[in-house]
Amino acid sequence: MPISEPESERSDTPEAESGSGQIDLQKADLTAVYSALQTSPKGLTQAEAKTRLERYGPNSIQEKEQSALLKFLRFFWGPIPWMIEAAALLSALIGHWPDFAIIMALLLYNAVAGFWQEHKASNALAALKASMAPQAEVLRDGKFQIVAAADVVPGDIVRIKLGQVVPADVRFIDGKSISIDQAALTGESLPASKKIGDIGYSSSIAKRGEMTAVTIGTGRNTFFGRTAKLVAGAGQGASHSQKAVTHIGDFLIVLCLVLALLLVGTQLYRDIVIAPSWHWSDIINILRTVLVLLIASIPVAMPSVITVTNALGALALSRKKAIVSRLESIEELAGVDILCSDKTGTLTKNQLSLHDPKLFGAKDNTELILAAALASEPGSSDPIDQAIFAGLKDKSQINKFKLKEFTPFDPVTKRAQAEVIDRQGNTLSFCKGAPQAVMALCKISGHSAEKAKSCVQELATRGLRSLGVARSEGGSSWSLLGILSLEDPPRDDSKQTISRAREHGLQVKMITGDDVAIGKEIAAQVGIGQNIFAADNVFDQSEDMDHLPNKVVDCVERADGFGRVFPEHKYAIVKALQGRGHQVAMTGDGVNDAPALKQADCGIAVSGATDAARAAAAIILTAPGLSTVVDAIDEARKIFERIINYVLFRVSMTLDIMVVVVFATILFGFSPLTPVMIVLVALLDDIPIMTIAYDNTLLPKEPVHWEMRDLLLGSTIIGIFSIAQTMGLLLIGMEWLQNGQWQAWTPINKEQIQTIIFLQIVAGGHLLLFVVRSRAAFYTRPLPALKLFFAIVGTQILTVLMCGFGWLVPAIPWHIIGLVWLYMILWMFILDLVKKLLYRRLQDI
Structure with missing residues (x-):
């Protein structure tokens, strides 16, 4: 849904209003920021805040709603609806x-x-809007007060505490330190520690500490808002399924028009030229014949x-722990040949653990490990602290020490520190933090310093995070105890799943917000490949992400994955691959993934995803890991095969009629x-054939697509032989009318010939379905599902009874039905035999 543009008198950015020129508020020094925003650490007055709210608009995502009536009317526009509407108009005339x-x-x-399915689909922008912070603490008229987050304006001074949501894009200006979780925005797997001057993104969450900050961007002019705008512009094109149905409709319309012109032209030639007996009432007969043709040409039940x-297939996918939010995505998933997977929680366990x-x-x-635990905060939600406590085998050892003072992690010193007293009454200090910071504190040099640096570098190349741990007795001097390494290990099934995906014709690319070294290490362990690039080295921020240079697209296509990825990068990766003809599935869990999820042919929100990711995605996983995605792809390919079999049958039969x-x-x-017979054919054919959703089918080993040339060619060839079958029976019937001996044995009339053709079209059509549902001989495995088999048998019994007893059609003798x-x-x-030769020929092309 598009985001509305601001009114013309509003400035898009505060810089435009400041008169100080265009400056980057994210990087400029704080003095320049205050000047550009015309504010100060004392905050704004209520009157100024009100003026700015009118100028810049509310701190929320504005969207334009299309009326429900217009959405509903769109379903009456298109090739197949046009054909149905034309038939209805002719019937009325x-x-x-x-x-x-x-x-x-x-x-x-x-x-x-169609309208109901679209109405049920969640809206990504609504979820993005709902996840905005509802309230904020701002400094107005010299005192902090609570206001609605939508009323925060550029230049506001806001206070952010533990557990609060950052209400807008801010620069921190005062306070000791704060740690905020911005994983849903940037993809970073750990909370980011901030100091004075650092930026905080809208909708991130404070995990530790408290600071004040100056607001530099609100609403659509935030990192969050730009992500929402990408979501709004993503994925607006028709699906492959919709395009396929349009192609089929166009094909049948053209054929119908040609045959109608031939029919009307022949009839007019006879009435006007050959045997002039024209009367205006003849136009009714011509229109009646055209109506029959038009009704025959419409695959009314195809949509x-x-x-x-698809709906029944979605139920089957739900048993595979995959919830479908848009039905057409099943067909998109079946054709996916590149799967872009996030790392944390999908390929990995999303649980930091201690390494060697x-x-x-x-x-x-x-x-x-005990020293690192003493320098950690008990009960903390920090993943590093949790990993350290989990790695401590005997947790009772902590009770031997009494905490005297604890200093949380400081982004300036880059370490956390605790002062404790042991049972002997000795005062000890322990710290943990960035290895370089801890090494500087310990003042190590010489061989020990070289060994420590080499250790850190070696861990980094393996994609492991390192953590220095030190101890001090009395606080006078520090000694380096060692270096802990942390990893988010791959899931137990990831390597097997990647291998299975390759066997099914899928290329898997890793997309992660973590550093390239970490990505390469995980990629090596799960078997993805080592060709991992840093996204910011590949994509230029000044480039149009919708129109990337060929060299960038080439790099995207050959890469095994990307590290240090931002939302616009993920979106650009999907667009680039789609531009090369690939069908792309993208997994994700955060707000930062929403644009790419919506743009992808099939966006997949993984287990535990945010509401924004779920709303943007076409498929939502309820079980962790990538194996669920591959299971869903397998099921989608089976569903797609069933749809292709139905379309092949339906188009062939439509041509025949x-x-x-x-x-x-x-x-x-x-x-x-x-x-009436044609309407009955449609009902007797399509209603029971809906059970094709339960049919047994072989699992294709490669991605399957709407190959329209092959599909229409195959339908036409099979249709031609079906025409020969029906015309052959019609010729026999017409000969029967002229043959005295046959008439003496069993007399029939033209109306009964219509019933014979009706029986052949219905029964022969269902036998044709048994033929086209399998690539091999129709009597080989996989055999038809019982629901499909009995639905068709039931329909055939009903058709035979209709023809034998004359229900809605003229009755014909039972022995004629047998013949x-x-x-x-x-x-x-x-x-x-024709089908097998056709498939063999298409495989050779």
């Missing part, structure tokens, strides 16, 4: 009101079903059958099917 009622009912059903097949410690002054690992109606009318002067069935079974083997 010539007074065929039963036909009109049935056709309008089908049209409304398709529109209502409904595809919808139901490097000992210096500590006598063993236990002493080193259209051509037979036209040529029979031209050659014999009457339509072999009445409008028609024998004729169709012989043709079933002929069509099966």
